[in-house]
Amino acid sequence: MQSQILHFPAKEAMIIGQQTGDRTISNRLADTADSLQGAAERSNALDSGHRACQGCGEALGARHAIDTALDTTDGELVVVNATGCLEVFSTPYPQSAWRTPWIHSLFGNAAAVASGVAQSFRIQGKENVRVIAQGGDGGTTDIGMGCLSGMFERNEDVLYICYNNEAYMNTGVQRSSQTPGAARTATTMPVGEHPGNRFGTGKSVPKIAMAHGIPYVATANIANPRDLEAKVRKAMSIRGARYIEVFVPCPLGWGTASCDTIKVARQALNCGLTPLYEAEYGEITAVNKIAPSETVGAYLKSQRRFAHVFKRGNEHQLEAIQAIADANIRAFDLVESK
Amino acid sequence: MLKQIDGSYAVGEAVALCRPQVVSCYPITPQTHIVESLGKLVKSGELADCSFMNMESEFGAMSACIGSSAAGSRTYTATSSQGMLFMSEAVYNASGMGLPIVMTVGNRAVGSPINIWNDHSDAMSVRDAGWIQLFVENNQQAIDVHIQAFRLAESLGLPVMVNMDGFILTHAYVRVDMPEQEQVDKFLPVFKPFQKLDPQSPITMGALVGPEAFTEVRMLAHSRMERALELIPAQAEEFANIFGRNAGGLVQKHYDDETGVEAETVLVTMGSVIGTAKEVITEMREMGESVNAVTLRTYRPFPAQALREAVIGAKRVVVLEKSFTPGMGGIVYQDVLAALNGTGIEVQSVIAGLGGRPVTRKSIRTLFAGCDERSNGHGFEVLDLDNTTMDRELAREASVLDRII
Structure with missing residues (x-):
């Protein structure tokens, strides 16, 4: 399968240093910076003082992603934001936490607005100005899906970043198409015969993006910020439509301790539930191997949204989620062979 | 120049004379010929330095206009009927952000029952959206009012909707006097946005506004509308001086x-x-x-x-x-x-x-x-x-x- 538009060949970009040292986030105490976040002179796209909850995975993901993009573009960057937590907590009038030109329009149209911004700069001859659209899973994979698919299919020169925390958190934790089976949300309460969210077929938007044959697709996880940074860097080295989905825990919505955001994200990564991979023009080009040091049970146990899974009679739910992790491990060949 | 031409193509040519930089398009009867004509003009090179975007929906079409206009380009689209309803969330957003987009509405009924013919229901559905709404009575006025619409939008920082009756005008072949490029350039200066997305001078657009300021923002929108009441007759007069035709003003x-x-x-x-x-x-x-x-x-x-x-x-x-x-x-x-x-x-x-x-x-x-x-x-x-x-x-x-x- 080939993309219809191949005007923008993916440039080579190395992903380095992704496994060592990732247990320290934004470590500015180290003698030498081994990532942008470790560098004292980093740009700080999303400034301090914004109103995200303690331990917000999305805020962390957005800062790492946009800082990297600012670095790669030498500041020639415009950010389009979908409605959602990230928008609300960063821009309560008359304040803004963004140190970059930034526009919020609506919940479901970030991809189309970004398409317009990109075309506008192209026609003005300012192709050095790059465009990022970003949103949560609700704004991206549900209500924004039509505009997102259009942006992909037209191969607009936009990087779309989805911060996936698996529910509509801004409106008070309702189910989205990314909410996993059994998870408690305000609209999938853990009551009745099948507590929590029903097990549907799932909806992998990275795979949907790949089906459009766009130049670059990647998944990332906030537990591995260097990997996220490298993937944003690579995405910014490419022209055309690109998509990165970042797994970002939500302490409020998941019922986890604010201090455990990275820990929970790492558990998800290491049990096989959130495979990290890259794809170019519809073909997977790289997969991050895992050492399955965590069990699905341990990952679920650290979150209140799955508490009912451990009650007697709900064993099948735990088994069903384990089966998803096992399927991922098989499909992506996630485990390092010894 | 006198021409015997379909209303939609006349509008397409008039819009092209305004040198739009981004035109977003999504087909819906009866406006489709307008964007078709612009698509052809862009593809043939007759309308240079313009991006013609084939969007995935009217919601996407208006959203692309929002992005394009916010990034400082003169922006145009057209719609009708159900298309207006589908984009209406973005229609409100465009005016709220003060983006001088011009949109033609080939006025058509709104279903159900589905009906492709003319009435003013689509325009009325966004009556309160904060757009300037102009209605034309014939195809010559449609041409002339579009040229004035860009000038009006850009002098106020408000989007303008030009309403022309679907089929009755959009599909009528009548003789019109198509303005010369020099005349249009004389009347309509190069677009200089009041504010735009610019890495050299970063701004935040579309912030969250709470009860402490929302009322004032709405009143500011009203005050721009009141300015429009002054500007429309003034610009109509200026137009008449350059083009030798009166295309109407307020009433x-x-x-x-x-x-x-x-x-x-x-x-x-x-x-x-x-x-x-x-x-x-x-x-x-x-x-x-x-x-x-x-x-x-x-x-x-x-x-x-x-x-x-x-x-x-x-x-x-x-x-x-x-x-x-x-x-x-x-x-x-x-x-x-x-x-x-x-x-x-x-x-x-x-x-x-x-x-x-x-x-x-x-x-x-x-x-x-x-x-x-x-x-x-x-x-x-x-x-x-x-x-x-x-x-x-x-x-x-x-x-x-x-x-x-």
């Missing part, structure tokens, strides 16, 4: 009465229906009847003062409109009633032309014939209503609904 009074002697009955309309109405009114005036007509070329902001000045001295005003709100009646009528409150002028409401039903000379004569029977200030009359069908269907409905009670 247009169609017949000059002797000084101090106002017509007894004044018909108030919007859009193309005045063409037919004038044929009847001219006849009636020749027969010595005391009638006149005023069209609202500007609907939002509502030109209340200009309308009062145009009809003052009349005994009654009859509002003939192609829009209707079930449970209330005429929509334009309510605006006119409010504008004429306290003048002592009787205001009557007449609905016609819904879903493309032709408004004929006969209908207009019926309208004038009924002036003495219509009630004052409330109620409405529907022209050319099929009473046989209504009676039959009302009886059928009663047989079902009465049983439920």
